[in-house]
Amino acid sequence: MTRDLRLAGFFTRAVAFAVDGEVINGAALVFGAGIAFALSLFGISVSSISLRAALGAGAWLLAVAVYFAAFWTLTGQTPGMRVMGLRVIAPDGRLPSRSVAARRLLGIALCVLTFGVGFLLVLVDDQRRGLHDLVAGTLVVHGDVLPAPAVESEPRPAGAEAPSRPQPLMPAVTRSGTG
C-alpha cells in the first residue's frame, strides 16, 4: 500500500523549527535554572565564565541532538513538526533509523556552518530537500500518517545472507502545474 504525500516547503519547515527552538530553549532555561539552584544549595560554584559557557553550550548541544534524534526516530516528527503537520521519512519511506537521524543532525550542523545556505536548498530542490536531507536521504512531508518503523541494521551471524535492501522511495515525485 502506498500513499501520496505532499512535500513540505521552506516556510512551513522554518515555522516548525522555530517552535522546536522555543521548546528546547524553554526547557533548557528551566533545566539550567534548576541545576544552578541545586549547585548553589551544595555550595558548588564554577568561577570561570568561559567554563560555564562551555558547559552550558555543551549541555545545550547535547539536549538539541537528543531532542531531534529521539523524536525523528520514534515518531518521525518533533513537537514543532507535529504542530505544522510535518513528518520526516527515510529513503525507504519508513521512520528514520538512528544512523539516518545522526546523519541528518550532521547535515544540520553543516547548514549552520554555512550560515543557513544549506537550508535554502529547500527552495530550489525538486524534492524540497535541504543539505541535511541530502546528507541523510530524508524527505519532509505533510501528513499525519505514521510510517513503518525503521529497520535497524544488526550484526549478522557468520554465514548468514545479507538482508534484502529496503525498497527505495517511490520515484513518483510529481509536480502539478509546472510552468
Add this chain to the structure above:
Amino acid sequence: MAAPRPRHFLLGVAATAAAPAGVVAVLGARAWRHPLALPVRVPATTLYRVLARRGVLVEAELEREGERRLTEGMELLVAAAQERRVAERVTEAALADGSVERLVERTLESHVTAAVAAQLAVSEPFRHVVNSVARGPEVRNAIQAQSTGLATELADQMRERTARVDDALENAARRLVHRRAAGGPVVRVPFDGAR
C-alpha cells in the same frame, strides 16, 4: 328604630314553621320506644334488618356491575381516543392558539418561579448534582473534544497559509536561479497502515 333585615326575617319564619314538625318527631320517637309499641317494633326492626342485608348484597352486585361497565366504557373511550388521535389534536389545538405558550410565559415570569429557581440554585442537592454532572466523563470528553476541534481547526488554517507561503517563496527563489516553478511536489510513500 331600624327595620329588620330581610334575611333575619325569613329565618324567623322558617323556624316558626319547623317547630311543630320537631314536636311531632320528638313525640313519635318517644312512642316508638314505649313498651306498648313492642309488638310493632320487633317485627318492624327484623324486617328492616333483612331488607338492609339484601340491600347490601344488591348494592355490592350493582357495584361490581358498575365497575365492569365503567371499565368497558373507559376502554372504549381510550380506544376511540387513540383511533381519532384525540391527544394529538388537543395538543395541536393548544399549541395553535398560543394558550400554552402564554401559560408557560406567565409561569416563567412569575415571582414564584424566580424564587423557586433562586432557592434551587443555592441548594446543596442542586450543587451536588451539578458537580456530579461536571465531573462526568461524558461532559469532560465533550469539552475536550470541542477544545481539540478548535485547536485542530486553527492548526489546519495555519498549515494551509504556510503552504501557500511555501509555494510563493519557492517560485520566487526558482525565478532567481532560472529554474522552472514548482506547483506542489508529491511523493509516493510506502504505507503499512500503522496509523
